[in-house]
Amino acid sequence: MWHRYLMWFAHEHVDFRYAEIQSILSLFDMPIKYIEKPCQSKPYWVVELPSEECVKKIASRSVLIKNCIELWATAKTEARLHENLKSSINNVSGNWIGADKSDNSDSHICPRELLEACSDSGKSFKIEVETFCKHFTMKEKVDKIEKFSYLPLKGPVKLNNPDVMLSYVEFYGVDPNNVPEHPHNLFFGRWVADGQRDLIQVHSLKKRQFIGNTSMDAQLSILMANQAQVAQGHAILDPFVGSGSLLVAAAHFGGFVWGSDIDYLMLHSRSRPTRVGQKVRTKDESIRGNMDQYGTKSRYLDVIVSDFSLPMWRSDLKFDAIITDPPYGVREPIERIGIERENYTLSDAHLPNHVPAKVEYGLPHIYSDLLDFAARHLEMGRRIVCWYPLVREEYNEEHLPFHPCLRLVSNSEQVLSKLTARRLLTYEKISDDVPEMPVDPHAVEHNFREKYFTVGETTRRERKERRAKELIANSYWIEQSKCKNT
Ligand SMILES: C[S@@+](CC[C@H](N)C(=O)[O-])C[C@H]1O[C@@H](n2cnc3c(N)ncnc32)[C@H](O)[C@@H]1O
Structure with missing residues (x-):
């Protein structure tokens, strides 16, 4: 059965993502379904793959992927995400609910792994909070984790190397100069693999x-x-x-x-x-x-x-x-x-x-x-x-x-x-x-070399002149403020 995954990318070399992942897929001869059309303005893709093995193989090669999460719920508001997750626990059909909507941004599923994690008291777990484009203090992150206390997880919390790592992600867009108060999208699921960023x-x-x-x-x-x-x-x-x-x-x-x-x-x-x-x-x-x-x-x-x-x-x-x-x-x-x-x-x-x-x-x-x-x-x-x-x-x-x-x-x-x-x-x-x-x-x-030097020369000269002007202006203001202070 195909599962739904969130592939989270590093937000750099954006133009290379599709080429890298397609190359890896064709290297391992693996199919993929894009639930949302990959676009450069978001650092993530929502995809479906035939097995967890496929996700691990992709992550074992990709240098642009940060991590891959088996997706259990997505929503546009925090309240809605928790509602979705709660109703997931009560609905064990194994089908995505709400996934037939055109934007797929408000849907949820109750996977076998969630039920297993909940019923097995021997399985340790950890919930990790990731926020994109907005910083939260540790206290704020812990508050967000506390909101998941309705999950009937029986095992102990283990911060290092837990059996199940649950991942909660809030996405605030990609413009650091225009961060909204509330996130655009929220995701919850189980961490499956990290990409090769360490390399x-x-x-x-x-x-x-x-x-x-x-x-x-x-x-x-x-x-x-x-x-x-x-x-x-x-x-x-x-x-x-x-x-x-x-x-x-x-x-x-x-x-x-x-x-x-x-x-x-x-x-x-x-x-x-x-x-x-x-x-x-x-x-x-x-x-x-x-x-x-x-x-x-x-x-x-x-x-x-x-x-x-x-x-x-x-x-x-x-x-x-x-x-x-x-x-x-x-x-x-x-x-x-x-x-x-x-x-x-x-x-x-x-x-x-x-x-x-x-x-x-x-x-x-x-x-x-x-x-x-x-x-x-x-x-x-x-x-x-x-x-x-x-x-x-x-x-x-x-x-x-x-x-x-x-x-x-x-x-x-x-x-x-x-x-x-x-x-x-x-x-x-x-x-x-x-x-x-x-x-x-x-x-x-x-003739790249010739163009690089002719086009580059003007810009370099322009840049040098601008810097020189800035320096003169700066020293003028420093002198002025010194005069004022004395
Ligand atoms: C951009 S550098 C390659 C850098 C390399 N990828 C690295 O990581 O160090 C291009 C190389 O092409 C070599 N090169 C220039 N003309 C060449 C030629 N006619 N035949 C073989 N190598 C040549 C240069 O000596 C230079 O080392």
């Missing part, structure tokens, strides 16, 4: 041995691994691996990880340390060292210094996922091996000590090479997940990188500034019939 701290860049100045933060790396549907035993590649943050997340979910990067100094941990005050890199600072730090060294295959425009992989080698953050040319150079001089030849005598020259590797060419590589080297039905930078006002979905062998599955925006953003694109391989593709003519116009 953000465990994998935090602050505590990571080896990082670079473009290391991807832990939360987004985990999100990418989920969207790539990384699973035990999968072969994963990041062809622009940098300091290997994406490999850390992929290895955590059981992937065997490869990486490559043109930057010899980065892969050999000889680049300038990123942490303030550190002069030289220590000997355990490396991607392998990071894997060791997180206990996933056995899943680390290797990283290779290589220019992605000249792939060195065997043509029949297949990956289960490609996860990558290509260079945007803002904090790192975008280069490939090449020379602008025509008819250049290298004498044999110079070969041993030759360091190849580099030319610019424009974004259109990077994404064209990347999608072509994915079409050739992904297993059928598997995914490539990559970031794509853009100037927000120029965004046009039709001009996103395209390949006939890949289907765009999701496209979520992370705003970087008023003017710029990057989009996390997830493609799934749908065909093995890879044609020779010219670089997309729309993409050729996409």
